[in-house]
Amino acid sequence: MAESTVSQPVAGWGRPELDLSGADWQSGSRGVGGVQIAFVEGFIAMRNGERPDGPSLVFAPREWRRFVVGTRGGRFGLN
Known part of the structure; x- marks a missing residue:
């Protein structure tokens, strides 16, 4: 799916500045x-x-895995 909008990644913390203008958002x-x-x-x-x-937000693969596992385990759920 092509997007006409340009989303700016949150930079810093050792993250590259990625060009997300042509990203395939799912x-x-x-x-x-x-x-x-x-x-x-x-x-x-x-x-x-x-x-x-x-x-x-931009995640490295290892961070993404931790985020997904934590989410599935209820770590970020509402109290």
């Missing part, structure tokens, strides 16, 4: 909106699909 199983991810240059970018012009 929505979760619930469809449009919510969290979207894209695999770019060996990193995983994540953004709010309802605000595609907003910032994106």
Whole structure:
């Protein structure tokens, strides 16, 4: 899916400044909106699909795995 918007990644913390303008953003199983991810240059970018012009978080593969495992385990759930 081509996007006409340019999402700026959150830079710093040793993250490269990735060009996400041509990223293939994928929505979760619930469809449009919510969290979207894209695999770019060996990193995983994540953004709010309802605000595609907003910032994106960038994860290294190891960090992404920890995030996914933690999420599935309820680590980031609501109290």
